[in-house]
Amino acid sequence: MKKNAIEYLRQARAEGLTVLDEPTGKRILADAGISVPRSVIVDSQGDLRAAADALKAPYVLKVVASGVVHKSDVGGVRLNLADADALATAGHEVSALMRTQGIEPQSWLVEELAPPGVEIVIGGAMDPEFGPMVMVGLGGIFVEVMRDVSFRICPICELDALEMIEELKGAPILRGARGSQTVSIEAIAQVLLCIGGEGGVLMACEQELAEVDINPLIVSKEGAVAVDARFILR
Amino acid sequence: MSVLEQIKPLFQPASIAVVGASASVMSGGNRFIHHLKKYGYLGRILPIHPKASEIEGLPAYRSLVDVPGQVDYAYVAVAARNAPEVLRSGRGKVLFAQVMSSGFSETGEGAELEVELVSAAREAGTRLIGPNCLGVYSPAGRVTFTDKTTPEAGPVGVICQSGGLGIDIIRRGQSKGLRFSGLVTIGNAADLGAAELLEYFFEDNNTEVIGLYLESTREGRQLFNLLRSTKARKPVVLLKGGQTMQGQRAAASHTGALAGTERSWASLSRQTGTPMVETLEEFLDTLLTFQCLTPRMNPSTRAVLFGNGGGTSVLGADALSRAGFVVPAFRGSTLATLEGLKMPAGSSVANPIDVPAGALQQDEGRIAEKIIQAVAAGGEADVLVIHVNMTVIMSFRHVDMLGNIIRAALKVREGNQSGMHIALVLRSDGEPETEDLKREYRRTAVKSGVAVFDELSQAAKALSCMRLVEAHRCR
Numbered sequence: 001m002k003k004n005a006i007e008y009l010r011q012a013r014a015e016g017l018t019v020l021d022e023p024t025g026k027r028i029l030a031d032a033g034i035s036v037p038r039s040v041i042v043d044s045q046g047d048l049r050a051a052a053d054a055l056k057a058p059y060v061l062k063v064v065a066s067g068v069v070h071k072s073d074v075g076g077v078r079l080n081l082a083d084a085d086a087l088a089t090a091g092h093e094v095s096a097l098m099r100t101q102g103i104e105p106q107s108w109l110v111e112e113l114a115p116p117g118v119e120i121v122i123g124g125a126m127d128p129e130f131g132p133m134v135m136v137g138l139g140g141i142f143v144e145v146m147r148d149v150s151f152r153i154c155p156i157c158e159l160d161a162l163e164m165i166e167e168l169k170g171a172p173i174l175r176g177a178r179g180s181q182t183v184s185i186e187a188i189a190q191v192l193l194c195i196g197g198e199g200g201v202l203m204a205c206e207q208e209l210a211e212v213d214i215n216p217l218i219v220s221k222e223g224a225v226a227v228d229a230r231f232i233l234r
Numbered sequence: 235m236s237v238l239e240q241i242k243p244l245f246q247p248a249s250i251a252v253v254g255a256s257a258s259v260m261s262g263g264n265r266f267i268h269h270l271k272k273y274g275y276l277g278r279i280l281p282i283h284p285k286a287s288e289i290e291g292l293p294a295y296r297s298l299v300d301v302p303g304q305v306d307y308a309y310v311a312v313a314a315r316n317a318p319e320v321l322r323s324g325r326g327k328v329l330f331a332q333v334m335s336s337g338f339s340e341t342g343e344g345a346e347l348e349v350e351l352v353s354a355a356r357e358a359g360t361r362l363i364g365p366n367c368l369g370v371y372s373p374a375g376r377v378t379f380t381d382k383t384t385p386e387a388g389p390v391g392v393i394c395q396s397g398g399l400g401i402d403i404i405r406r407g408q409s410k411g412l413r414f415s416g417l418v419t420i421g422n423a424a425d426l427g428a429a430e431l432l433e434y435f436f437e438d439n440n441t442e443v444i445g446l447y448l449e450s451t452r453e454g455r456q457l458f459n460l461l462r463s464t465k466a467r468k469p470v471v472l473l474k475g476g477q478t479m480q481g482q483r484a485a486a487s488h489t490g491a492l493a494g495t496e497r498s499w500a501s502l503s504r505q506t507g508t509p510m511v512e513t514l515e516e517f518l519d520t521l522l523t524f525q526c527l528t529p530r531m532n533p534s535t536r537a538v539l540f541g542n543g544g545g546t547s548v549l550g551a552d553a554l555s556r557a558g559f560v561v562p563a564f565r566g567s568t569l570a571t572l573e574g575l576k577m578p579a580g581s582s583v584a585n586p587i588d589v590p591a592g593a594l595q596q597d598e599g600r601i602a603e604k605i606i607q608a609v610a611a612g613g614e615a616d617v618l619v620i621h622v623n624m625t626v627i628m629s630f631r632h633v634d635m636l637g638n639i640i641r642a643a644l645k646v647r648e649g650n651q652s653g654m655h656i657a658l659v660l661r662s663d664g665e666p667e668t669e670d671l672k673r674e675y676r677r678t679a680v681k682s683g684v685a686v687f688d689e690l691s692q693a694a695k696a697l698s699c700m701r702l703v704e705a706h707r708c709r
Contacts, residue, residue, distance in 0.1 A: 123489025127498040129454035151497040211490040
């Protein structure tokens with residue numbers, strides 16, 4: 001399983017890429033034991049209706065194009081598409097939008113919309129002194145404005161993972177503060193272990209990887225789903 | 235050979251060669267010889283000089299080649315470009331060479347020379363310390379690199395990347411009551427680094443607490459693994475310089491943008507139960523805390539304050555709360571016992587226990603002992619912080635109230651079944667008379683295992699480091 005992750009990364013590097021495309025990134029996560037949305041990849045926008053048949057609505061549509069790191073910034077992501085018609089329409093609109101920006105879609109990623117939950121960010125980076133480090137934070141302003149995150153040196157154990165989550169100033173939100181839904185802290189800890197634990201993605205791919213972001217990981221009472229993944233090559 | 239056996243000669247060298255002492259002027263090498271003689275070093279001092287037959291009254295050798303027998307420790311203070319040759323000349327003969335000279339990797343252009351220095355040391359079978367450092371301090375081996383260092387040994391081992399700060403740690407530390415098993419300045423740590431020395435101090439029976447001052451390390455993983463291993467049986471206090479330097483690399487991810495040296499060292503601290511402090515003062519105070527106090531089986535969370543001064547009690551309670559302690563009001567037997575002492579109006583026997591100086595003079599100040607005993611017996615305190623406004627106390631000249639308080643603390647400490655930590659805060663006004671007395675009392679108290687601090691906030695911070703170590707041990 002880990003061999004696959006390394007191979008994906010090496011292959012991408014051999015192709016001159018600096019960032020993995022989203023489907024490949026999610027394949028690595030799925031191989032590592034992390035839930036990702038069920039998905040279908042189609043080569044052309046015309047095949048989107050067929051993709052809808054294989055999945056459960058509502059859908060998410062994402063454009064896959066090399067060099068496009070921030071897909072939503074270029075309008076390449078559409079969420080909550082109610083049925084096959086909505087998906088096909090969104091495909092037309094996004095196609096047009098890409099054309100005006102000179103972006104050539106390589107393929108289209110259609111996913112089932114993840115169940116609602118709290119947005120978490122989990123990531124990894126290579127520290128020049130300590131090597132692989134794993135991070136967790138709450139999504140949105142918690143990470144971006146408050147910088148409310150906690151780091152650990154890899155490999156972490158389950159207790160480390162739970163302490164990392166507990167350390168967040170926003171941790172009460174996960175336990176249902178202010179009427180928010182309580183979420184599975186255990187599920188977050190498991191994803192942290194898959195990324196930063198012994199034999200996890202970061203330890204296994206130390207030579208190939210520079211940074212990883214799972215942003216967001218949507219966590220509900222039932223579990224955690226990695227909705228977007230970005231792998232930056234070394 | 236164990237790390238202990240390998241490194242022991244560095245702290246107890248039977249012979250010290252000094253390369254770079256001058257026949258005509260007072261150089262660093264000459265000063266080093268002076269320090270050694272004055273400090274009572276009993277081994278052989280072997281000055282190395284290309285021409286002179288005598289240096290500082292000692293017979294000199296032309297080169298390390300000419301020295302008969304083994305050299306445990308070579309102090310090398312020559313121009314950087316000559317240092318590799320000096321190491322080569324000691325081939326097969328020198329166990330440790332400490333290269334004081336600067337002009338290596340700490341300057342951009344010296345990086346290549348440092349590589350050459352390391353390979354010269356490897357070829358010669360010598361362990362290299364430094365370059366760009368100041369020396370080794372070892373009271374047991376009577377080795378020092380600065381003057382006015384106490385010959386009294388103690389349980390504190392220090393690994394210090396900076397030389398100048400090493401002198402501060404020794405000199406200011408000993409004034410606070412710290413006593414050392416050894417201190418090494420490691421400079422650029424091109425060969426022998428913090429990890430091996432840390433392992434040595436873990437194994438050394440004379441060391442009970444280890445201080446680590448680092449600015450950067452090539453041994454991050456080794457340090458992490460060592461501090462997490464079962465070898466890490468002793469508290470380690472970390473002072474990390476260069477925390478605010480931001481990495482210059484542009485990050486392509488949130489994680490990359492949020493990572494950095496501050497985060498990684500804080501992670502090391504959390505994961506290994508290694509308290510990380512921010513200032514030299516905190517570093518010394520925390521080391522003293524571990525020198526005096528033994529970590530308890532359970533994390534110390536409940537603090538009791540006892541002293542004279544209402545405002546100080548309030549500020550002290552604030553400082554302790556901020557440092558993560560609770561300062562709970564007494565319940566049960568402690569309160570009953572304290573109330574039974576019938577202290578005069580103006581006293582408060584809830585926690586904080588605030589007793590004005592006038593009340594403390596009762597019975598020649600013996601009331602203090604009763605109070606301290608009541609707290610110890612009541613079992614409601616993990617930490618007792620006794621604070622004394624020396625100026626006020628000293629104005630009652632007819633009784634040695636301060637002496638009585640300190641003796642009471644020591645007495646309770648000796649018969650202390652509960653393992654309650656006792657800390658003493660001696661608050662001075664800075665007048666020479668007060669300072670003299672404080673020095674004397676500090677010495678007595680620290681010797682008996684009571685940690686002494688200048689201010690309540692310092693005591694609170696240092697004690698919180700104790701709690702962190704205790705909490706990690708029962709994690």
